[in-house]
Amino acid sequence: GIQVEQSPPDLILQEGANSTLRCNFSDSVNNLQWFHQNPWGQLINLFYIPSGTKQNGRLSATTVATERYSLLYISSSQTTDSGVYFCAVGRAGGFKTIFGAGTRLFVKA
Amino acid sequence: GAGVSQSPSNKVTEKGKDVELRCDPISGHTALYWYRQSLGQGLEFLIYFQGNSAPDKSGLPSDRFSAERTGGSVSTLTIQRTQQEDSAVYLCASSLVLRDLNTGELFFGEGSRLTVL
Numbered sequence A: 001g002i003q004v005e006q007s008p009p010d011l012i013l014q015e016g017a018n019s020t021l022r023c024n025f026s027d028s029v030n031n032l033q034w035f036h037q038n039p040w041g042q043l044i045n046l047f048y049i050p051s052g053t054k055q056n057g058r059l060s061a062t063t064v065a066t067e068r069y070s071l072l073y074i075s076s077s078q079t080t081d082s083g084v085y086f087c088a089v090g091r092a093g094g095f096k097t098i099f100g101a102g103t104r105l106f107v108k109a
Numbered sequence B: 001g002a003g004v005s006q007s008p009s010n011k012v013t014e015k016g017k018d019v020e021l022r023c024d025p026i027s028g029h030t031a032l033y034w035y036r037q038s039l040g041q042g043l044e045f046l047i048y049f050q051g052n053s054a055p056d057k058s059g060l061p062s063d064r065f066s067a068e069r070t071g072g073s074v075s076t077l078t079i080q081r082t083q084q085e086d087s088a089v090y091l092c093a094s095s096l097v098l099r100d101l102n103t104g105e106l107f108f109g110e111g112s113r114l115t116v117l
Helices: none
Strands: A004-007 A010-014 A019-025 A029-037 A043-048 A052-056 A059-064 A069-074 A083-091 A097-099 A103-108 B005-007 B010-013 B019-024 B031-037 B044-050 B053-056 B065-069 B075-079 B088-095 B112-116
Touching (some): A010 A019, A019 A029, A019 A083, A019 A103, B010 B019, B019 B088, B031 B075, B044 B065, B075 B088
Parallel strands (some): A010 A103
Antiparallel strands (some): A059 A069, B044 B053, B065 B075, B088 B112
16 A cells, blocks of 8 residues: 655754754655644644645645645744654545554644 | 544443443545544544445454444444453544545544453
């Protein structure tokens, strides 16, 4: 099946710093999403981005489908950005959506 | 409803008992997904439904796990003869199916936390 790798696995930032999270996948995909799981376990939709670039406030994401990767940018990080960031992908023509292992982010005040 | 609703939010059971977890998807979403998340781990795919049918059951961990969906809406995940290793948060998501049969954006419920003593 499709493989999803996220890097880095863990990240510690000082408040105000910028960061880039990466998601590599092993096959053509028809959907790709980024989620933030907050410390209470709730999964929050960040971006639905099978291709192209999107921005929402301090967050932006880019997916280069032909090269099988996606990047999530966090600028001017805040303590509330802490949690786990997951990338999830689904193969073209299918519905099974597979999650990467996540990047655990801690933002220090 | 406005979002994906799951019940119960918490369930504590004794080893060997059966449990049922319920998911009520967003109205109009034809695709429904079940995932499992053990403490500190990622999301493990269990099963998805397109309408009432489940084309891919390969993610179910054992034959003690089963799921059904009726009326293209509510789904139930049943775990028989629970074991301690079944303890986890069980998450449900739903999505639209796009015109080209690709999967739309997944929206998750808050999960059912299962503890098997």
